[in-house]
Amino acid sequence: NAGVTQTPKFRVLKTGQSMTLLCAQDMNHEYMYWYRQDPGMGLRLIHYSVGEGTTAKGEVPDGYNVSRLKKQNFLLGLESAAPSQTSVYFCASSYLGTDTQYFGPGTRLTVL
């Protein structure tokens, strides 16, 4: 039982490049989330999903896209990376919206 896993763990991009972050959970959770964590800002919700095939915008969605084609996977895409997207990205999952969220180990992304 791996819980929530994220790949990759680290990534360096140049401005304008694209990439996809993968989140996988094996707990059969309905809800999945993508957050970004920046110093002094806490966790801010980028996008979330309440079930397979559905996605919704969070607090800071601009510049990101997501997809949830399978219940266990939640992908976060950056189409044209910008230095402002340098951050640590966390994926989480929960059974319902206000249940305990289980977090992955994070992906540290640097955009040069």
Place this chain on the structure above:
Amino acid sequence: AQSVTQPDIHITVSEGASLELRCNYSYGATPYLFWYVQSPGQGLQLLLKYFSGDTLVQGIKGFEAEFKRSQSSFNLRKPSVHWSDAAEYFCAVGAGGYSTLTFGKGTMLLVSP
């Protein structure tokens, strides 16, 4: 919409001393409240949560928190801090149902010898 305030950015506590981390929330009805801990380089781990019932909740690692509706607070406490408790602590609030959580900006706990 709900919001969370953690007034203290950093707190330093001597090992063996007691700890209280403050959390104030804004929400009109009874909130769902959480405390998470994040060790350096790690994801967040749930310490405890309050949904309803007894306003004093016990969590892992000897932590407890008390929900005070009149003060809109959910402060985290521990009677005796260990060096391994040094980490960042996040309070979060949810509105119930299909809503998402709102996290505070975090409090960094430093433990001195």
